[in-house]
Amino acid sequence: MSTKRILLDHGSGGVASRELIETIFLPRLDNPILSRFEDSAVLPASAGRLAFTTDSYVVDPIFFPGGDIGKLAVNGTINDLAMQGATPIGLSLALILEEGFPLADLERLADSIGDAARSSGVPVVTGDTKVVHRGKADKIFITTAGVGMVADGLELSSRLARPGDAVLLSGFFGDHGITIIATRSGLAIQSDIQSDTAPLHNMVAAMLARKENSIRCLRDPTRGGIATVLAEIAEKSQVQINISEEALPLRPGVSTACELLGLDPLYLANEGKCIVIADSASAQDLLAIMRATPEGRDAALIGRVAPLDAGVRKGRVVLRTAIGGTRLIGSLSGEPLPRIC
Amino acid sequence: MLIDRITEGLRDPELAGRLSRQIHDAATRPLRLMEVCGTHTMAIFRHGIRSLLPAEVELISGPGCPVCVTSAGDIDQIIDLADRPGVILATFGDLLRVPGSDCKNLAEARAEGANVEIVYSPAEALKIAQATDRTVVFPAIGFETTIPVIAATALEARQKGINNFKLLVSHKVVPPALYALLGDPELAVDGLICPGHVSAIIGEKAYEPLAAKFHIPCVIAGFEPMDILSAIYLLVRQIQDGQARVENCYGRVVSREGNPRARAMIEKVFEPCDAQWRGLGAIPGSGLALRPDFSDLDARTAFGLVFHDVPEPKGCRCGEILTGKVKPPQCPLFNTRCTPTRPVGPCMVSSEGTCAAYSKYGGL
Numbered sequence: 073m074s075t076k077r078i079l080l081d082h083g084s085g086g087v088a089s090r091e092l093i094e095t096i097f098l099p100r101l102d103n104p105i106l107s108r109f110e111d112s113a114v115l116p117a118s119a120g121r122l123a124f125t126t127d128s129y130v131v132d133p134i135f136f137p138g139g140d141i142g143k144l145a146v147n148g149t150i151n152d153l154a155m156q157g158a159t160p161i162g163l164s165l166a167l168i169l170e171e172g173f174p175l176a177d178l179e180r181l182a183d184s185i186g187d188a189a190r191s192s193g194v195p196v197v198t199g200d201t202k203v204v205h206r207g208k209a210d211k212i213f214i215t216t217a218g219v220g221m222v223a224d225g226l227e228l229s230s231r232l233a234r235p236g237d238a239v240l241l242s243g244f245f246g247d248h249g250i251t252i253i254a255t256r257s258g259l260a261i262q263s264d265i266q267s268d269t270a271p272l273h274n275m276v277a278a279m280l281a282r283k284e285n286s287i288r289c290l291r292d293p294t295r296g297g298i299a300t301v302l303a304e305i306a307e308k309s310q311v312q313i314n315i316s317e318e319a320l321p322l323r324p325g326v327s328t329a330c331e332l333l334g335l336d337p338l339y340l341a342n343e344g345k346c347i348v349i350a351d352s353a354s355a356q357d358l359l360a361i362m363r364a365t366p367e368g369r370d371a372a373l374i375g376r377v378a379p380l381d382a383g384v385r386k387g388r389v390v391l392r393t394a395i396g397g398t399r400l401i402g403s404l405s406g407e408p409l410p411r412i413c
Numbered sequence: 414m415l416i417d418r419i420t421e422g423l424r425d426p427e428l429a430g431r432l433s434r435q436i437h438d439a440a441t442r443p444l445r446l447m448e449v450c451g452t453h454t455m456a457i458f459r460h461g462i463r464s465l466l467p468a469e470v471e472l473i474s475g476p477g478c479p480v481c482v483t484s485a486g487d488i489d490q491i492i493d494l495a496d497r498p499g500v501i502l503a504t505f506g507d508l509l510r511v512p513g514s515d516c517k518n519l520a521e522a523r524a525e526g527a528n529v530e531i532v533y534s535p536a537e538a539l540k541i542a543q544a545t546d547r548t549v550v551f552p553a554i555g556f557e558t559t560i561p562v563i564a565a566t567a568l569e570a571r572q573k574g575i576n577n578f579k580l581l582v583s584h585k586v587v588p589p590a591l592y593a594l595l596g597d598p599e600l601a602v603d604g605l606i607c608p609g610h611v612s613a614i615i616g617e618k619a620y621e622p623l624a625a626k627f628h629i630p631c632v633i634a635g636f637e638p639m640d641i642l643s644a645i646y647l648l649v650r651q652i653q654d655g656q657a658r659v660e661n662c663y664g665r666v667v668s669r670e671g672n673p674r675a676r677a678m679i680e681k682v683f684e685p686c687d688a689q690w691r692g693l694g695a696i697p698g699s700g701l702a703l704r705p706d707f708s709d710l711d712a713r714t715a716f717g718l719v720f721h722d723v724p725e726p727k728g729c730r731c732g733e734i735l736t737g738k739v740k741p742p743q744c745p746l747f748n749t750r751c752t753p754t755r756p757v758g759p760c761m762v763s764s765e766g767t768c769a770a771y772s773k774y775g776g777l
Contacts, residue, residue: 258537336459393459395429395638396430397460397462399458399459
């Protein structure tokens with residue numbers, strides 16, 4: 073392409089738009105459905121029910137250790153489908169670009185989106201691009217939607233946790249949140265810490281294939297972190313969830329960065345983790361299945377579901393701290409802010 | 414890393430259990446301890462320390478979160494500056510939710526178009542100033558811990574001739590506030606867990622006249638669970654023995670003399686003034702202002718700001734909650750006008766302050 077930056081013309085729907093799509097997106101996202109270039113994608117469907125989800129991505133910085141906004145937009149929507157036990161079949165990709173956005177960056181993101189779609193086996197089947205005046209958007213915003221098929225009879229829900237159930241976490245938590253905050257603040261953190269963005273549908277499929285009947289609920293603890301997701305499950309299921317701080321897989325580097333910035337890792341976002349509530353008799357088998365996949369390598373049993381104590385009316389989460397104390401874990405109220413005191 | 418190994422020892426569950434049992438044995442009557450510092454409040458909450466204490470020992474969260482005690486009048490000035498064209502307000506993030514008068518905060522001002530940038534150090538604000546033609550205002554908020562760093566930034570701005578960097582100073586110092594709190598004849602606090610970082614600057618000796626004058630035991634503590642539990646144990650023992658001494662169980666950081674170099678840095682740039690504390694009102698000599706030599710750095714002078722004294726909200730009983738005289742539910746604003754998402758007083762502004770904790774966790 074002749075220009076090095078995005079112009080308003082690229083969003084006009086005319087020749088420049090077509091050129092942008094044909095030179096940047098089609099080669100990288102190529103698949104038979106997308107390349108038909110019709111107004112909507114027509115997908116084959118199997119028996120079962122349709123899962124449908126959408127999410128917008130506005131992360132700043134757009135490139136960060138372990139990923140970028142494009143990879144996040146693919147994996148995040150796949151994970152929302154996977155948490156309902158759906159097999160993802162296709163994604164939409166809508167971009168809002170700020171006038172002046174470097175084409176080199178767009179190519180880099182298109183590469184990353186293409187890689188994420190190919191490696192996860194979930195194609196981008198339809199898309200759209202708009203350009204807004206400089207200053208009317210921050211570089212690039214991405215919205216993806218996804219559809220997937222859910223087998224008949226499968227129901228996963230935050231309302232289904234029962235006393236006695238086990239609580240599993242698929243690996244180290246807080247990595248994505250601390251990576252973004254540290255990148256924004258210019259804080260140098262240890263090089264082994266990077267965003268955990270990853271698609272979870274293959275791990276979930278492996279779990280469902282063998283233990284479908286023992287899984288009650290799957291949740292990906294993105295914004296609000298594992299604390300907020302656990303609080304939601306406890307509230308919706310009217311149970312107490314007991315978590316052990318010692319069992320929580322937290323990298324030392326994340327822990328240190330949190331102490332420096334005055335943040336609680338329980339509230340940091342994750343982009344490639346899931347919380348599993350399951351029948352406790354299947355907990356060890358599920359851990360083995362998760363640990364046999366790359367995304368669940370560090371899976372851990374982090375707690376148990378218990379009945380509410382007499383007199384307690386609302387579901388709650390109790391953390392047993394490393395020193396043997398206990399504390400209640402509430403939902404996140406607002407964006408996590410670093411503290412000075 | 415060495416630091417991880419040190420921390421491990423300070424978080425040993427077996428030692429914690431042993432200290433907890435010693436505190437149970439030592440406390441034979443109800444007593445109240447105030448953790449002065451906001452970082453202690455957070456650590457006590459985070460490690461579940463209350464759950465390890467006997468029913469006799471009650472911990473009361475003190476006024477030690479500098480952001481939370483920033484007065485509505487100061488917040489109004491900060492918002493006023495952030496709203497002005499040509500100004501970038503570069504601030505620590507936790508100031509964003511502290512309400513000014515009419516409960517408006519910086520987060521809302523930003524949504525309405527104010528220019529607010531979150532920074533992690535005053536040096537970062539200075540860097541922004543070097544890269545822009547606009548005036549960068551940094552709200553200088555904090556106790557003795559933060560003040561030396563801000564003084565250093567002021568000196569750097571001057572040395573490098575950066576003229577578009579201004580400070581909006583609302584610094585506060587801890588000892589005068591403690592005098593004001595302890596001078597209350599109805600005070601219901603039996604001992605003080607004294608701040609760790611602040612004490613590293615002001616030293617053990619800063620508490621000696623206080624302990625003697627008010628006959629109150631003071632123990633300086635670090636921020637690890639073992640530091641805090643040890644301090645509680647020492648306080649309980651002093652109280653049971655009728656003593657009122659200053660003890661230091663954070664010797665690895667705090668000395669008797671403190672850090673005279675840091676204090677000299679503070680004195681070079683700032684001088685004492687009266688200050689308004691949210692929930693406590695005006696306390697003589699409890700603030701710091703820029704010295705006249707540094708008035709070119711003063712945002713109030715540069716923008717001709719006038720301080721409008723905003724009266725403390727009617728009914729707010731934070732002053733009495735901070736001194737252990739009343740419990741949050743006894744305040745008429747508690748969970749009505751004053752809630753964790755729309756806080757009024759400092760005990761609710763601080764995310765784990767006494768009122769916020771009561772509201773969120775039912776006083777557990």
